[in-house]
Amino acid sequence: MSRGFNNKYLRFISQVTLALLSLPMRWVSYLVPTDKQIWVFGNTYGYKDNPKYVYEFLLRDKDPAVRPIWISKDKKHGNESGILGESYYYLSLKGLLYQYRASAALLATGMNDVAAFTLGNKKIIQLWHGVPIKKLLLDSIETSPIPPQFKLLNRLFFKLLKRKLNSYSMVCAVNGHNQRCLAKAFGIPIDIVNVTGMPRHDIILSSYVSNNTASSGKKRILYAPTWHASMKDARNWLLQVLSSDFMRYCDENDIAIDVSIHPLNKALAEENMLPHGTTLLECEDINEQLKHYDLLITDYSSIAFDFAILDRPVVFSCAEIDKYAAQRGIYEDFILLLKDQNVTGHALIEKVDGYLKGQRKAAPIYAYSELGNARSRVIEEVKKLV
Numbered sequence: 001m002s003r004g005f006n007n008k009y010l011r012f013i014s015q016v017t018l019a020l021l022s023l024p025m026r027w028v029s030y031l032v033p034t035d036k037q038i039w040v041f042g043n044t045y046g047y048k049d050n051p052k053y054v055y056e057f058l059l060r061d062k063d064p065a066v067r068p069i070w071i072s073k074d075k076k077h078g079n080e081s082g083i084l085g086e087s088y089y090y091l092s093l094k095g096l097l098y099q100y101r102a103s104a105a106l107l108a109t110g111m112n113d114v115a116a117f118t119l120g121n122k123k124i125i126q127l128w129h130g131v132p133i134k135k136l137l138l139d140s141i142e143t144s145p146i147p148p149q150f151k152l153l154n155r156l157f158f159k160l161l162k163r164k165l166n167s168y169s170m171v172c173a174v175n176g177h178n179q180r181c182l183a184k185a186f187g188i189p190i191d192i193v194n195v196t197g198m199p200r201h202d203i204i205l206s207s208y209v210s211n212n213t214a215s216s217g218k219k220r221i222l223y224a225p226t227w228h229a230s231m232k233d234a235r236n237w238l239l240q241v242l243s244s245d246f247m248r249y250c251d252e253n254d255i256a257i258d259v260s261i262h263p264l265n266k267a268l269a270e271e272n273m274l275p276h277g278t279t280l281l282e283c284e285d286i287n288e289q290l291k292h293y294d295l296l297i298t299d300y301s302s303i304a305f306d307f308a309i310l311d312r313p314v315v316f317s318c319a320e321i322d323k324y325a326a327q328r329g330i331y332e333d334f335i336l337l338l339k340d341q342n343v344t345g346h347a348l349i350e351k352v353d354g355y356l357k358g359q360r361k362a363a364p365i366y367a368y369s370e371l372g373n374a375r376s377r378v379i380e381e382v383k384k385l386v
Contacts, residue, residue, distance in 0.1 A: 029120035050127035130302030135329030197374030207291035
């Protein structure tokens with residue numbers, strides 16, 4: 001059994017066990033009256049991303065109709081000074097009280113961003129965390145922890161998953177294409193998926209530099225690969241992209257390279273695998289750091305679509321696209337994009353050099369019907385629901 005499968009399997013068993021044990025507490029959620037003004041926000045990965053941005057927007061505007069409360073999954077962060085406004089640990093007495101009483105929960109990854117057993121009586125808003133290149137949820141066999149040969153059990157798993165996903169009152173999208181993709185992945189009617197734009201794009205755009213450069217000094221590249229279920233694959237491809245030839249080119253041209261490791265592959269950083277001359281980017285929220293870079297290199301990560309709104313170049317360098325698509329699943333439209341723009345080896349160096357020297361111009365890679373003011377649109381739509 002692979003490490004990736006083993007972790008997924010254990011996580012599934014843990015989630016099922018916790019769900020069963022918390023059933024009585026979920027029934028309580030149907031009995032507690034909600035307060036229209038209380039909205040709770042959470043993110044399993046910490047105080048970051050789309051829930052944080054909407055939460056802080058409400059704090060800044062002092063909207064009298066909403067009492068925003070941040071729910072932390074980390075006990076030591078429940079009242080940490082870095083979290084603005086009102087915040088509580090999700091299993092504290094006050095945290096539980098406000099989660100039960102809230103009329104809306106705004107999330108980033110899933111229902112476990114807060115105490116899932118408190119969600120029975122409220123509007124659940126999925127802000128999500130990027131434009132998916134990789135297939136997700138009902139679209140991906142990888143979602144199931146059950147080996148594919150057990151077809152009956154897999155059908156049961158996906159049936160139960162679809163029922164759970166139908167609890168969402170609203171899912172946020174950036175355009176019609178993304179709306180259709182998410183409706184299919186979540187197994188929900190398309191009118192539940194609202195084209196509000198993505199709150200993180202408000203933050204990225206607020207740092208936009210009109211002359212389209214990150215700095216007037218040394219050029220800076222961010223390499224941000226997606227997560228790989230196989231640590232061996234993640235390690236091998238990182239070293240192929242950041243090859244000795246590429247590192248020599250960067251050194252000779254005084255180019256700084258930062259590397260952002262996906263949280264699920266953080267062992268790469270712990271193994272000290274990064275080539276000499278690179279710097280590990282360690283930050284609470286990468287969206288707030290994108291403004292510092294002139295160019296992004298990635299593979300299958302949705303960070304490509306976030307960085308591209310700065311009108312700066314995105315370079316795709318992917319390993320074995322067809323194999324990855326067969327194993328992990330990639331949405332068809334993005335397979336064409338990746339194959340068209342993928343570069344490796346010396347071609348990667350040539351493409352990066354052309355962009356940084358101004359011989360190439362960054363071209364749009366995705367169309368946004370709603371760009372900017374996403375936080376305001378999300379808030380208005382949630383108010384309609386509650």
